[in-house]
Amino acid sequence: MATASSVNNVLNYPIRGARRFSNYCFAVVVAIGAIGFLLAGLSSYFHINLLPFSEPLQLEFLPQGLALTFYGIAGTLLDIYLWVIITLDLGGGFNEFNLNSGKVKIFRWGYPGKNRHLDFEYPIADVLAVKVEIKNGLNPKRALYLRVKGKGNIPLTEVGQPMALSKLEDRAAELAKFLGIPLEGL
Known part of the structure; x- marks a missing residue:
């Protein structure tokens, strides 16, 4: 305080x-989740395992891989927005x-x-x-x-x-x- x-x-x-510990934690968690979703979706599209700790190759690109790619892109955009807010110290x-x-x-x-x-x-x-x-x-x-x-x-x-x-x-x-x-x- x-x-x-x-x-x-x-x-x-x-x-x-906006430069609060909770905002930093939330931005890091969103980044990790978004990257995971994006890599899983892209793995199912290219048939290359981009996530060494899971098996996204078993996913069909339509509809699961496409949905994961969409969520990964949306999460990445949200994360960029969070880091901009933190950088500008809004409020x-x-x-x-x-x-x-x-x-x-x-x-x-x-x-x-x-x-x-x-x-x-x-x-x-x-x-x-x-x-x-x-x-x-x-x-x-x-x-x-x-x-x-x-x-x-x-x-x-x-x-x-x-x-x-x-x-x-x-x-x-x-x-x-x-x-x-x-x-x-x-």
């Missing part, structure tokens, strides 16, 4: 993006609360192009409250929002695994106290 750093009236929270960035400049800055990395840098700045005077949203159950949600005048709720937490309840409460209380604004939702 990211930690906050506070220096001279500046509070900064780094936000972890990564920081939240900065600067009392010296009177600004809140929220920065995230996006897809290449016009919106590669998602950079939002709001005056601290426009920040109305820190809002905590907690939803338990099958799909739990623990999120922290900044309620900004005229902008609605701006998300401050990372996407992915929900933050521990105690850490969420501590961060919300610290942020509300630092900005001198009310805390909602607890």
